[in-house]
Amino acid sequence: MDTERYGRDLFMDPETDLDRLVLQFGRQAIKQNGTGPWSAEITFDLLLNAFRIRDLESILLYSSDLSHYVADLHQPLHTTENFDGQLTGQLDIHARFESKLLNRYLSRVSFNQVDPTDLGPVLPALFDLVLGSHQEVDSVLRADERIVSELALDRKAYRGRGEGRDFPEVYFERMFEEVGGLLEERLNQAAHRVASLWWMAWKQAGEPVF
Ligand SMILES: [Zn+2]
Secondary structure (H helix, E strand, O other), rough: OOOHHHHHHHHHHOOOOOOHHHHOOHHHHHHHHOOHHHHHHHHHHHHHHHHOOOHHHHHHHHHHHHHHHHOOOOOOHOOOOOOOOOOOOOOOHHHHHHHHHHHHHHOOOOOOOOOOOOOOOOHHHHHHHHHHOOOOOHHHHHHHHHHHOOOOHHHHHHHHOOOOOOHHHHHHHHHHHHHHHHHHHHHHHHHHHHHHHHHHHHHHOOOOOO
């Protein structure tokens, strides 16, 4: 989602529901800029209703949809129009950060035990999430910039058809030193928010027993 196109202020206002968004920006623009938190909220309501009517198949479907929307929004680069570093000459940063780095170092990420908590009204909680992710966009981009210049990497040498050639291992080692903590924090927050929203939907539906 292109948070910049909406402006940070919009996410400070809990009244910004989808209708207001459409009114303010038009359907075409919001289709282009993305609707992550609003889609997540709609999915939360669908899950809540599925719990109410104890429709097990829908519960599974919507809880997985919801986890996708919510976990995705924890990736800082999913909250910026510069999602692949294309505006700052840092192409492919998206995959370097969310898959290549993670796949190499997953075993060194520690996951906390998740205790679901009540996040309060859903849309504002999702807006908080967006703002928290968005404020880390620069941390990721700056780390990449710093390390590429420190190692004197020629970005062009790694471009190619498809995803191009991987940056050398030392780049990922340095990246993990720089943003490994951030990666861990975002993943743990994602697990906590997803679990909390599942649990909240179940609670609000009257804690149905199956
Ligand atoms: Zn992604």
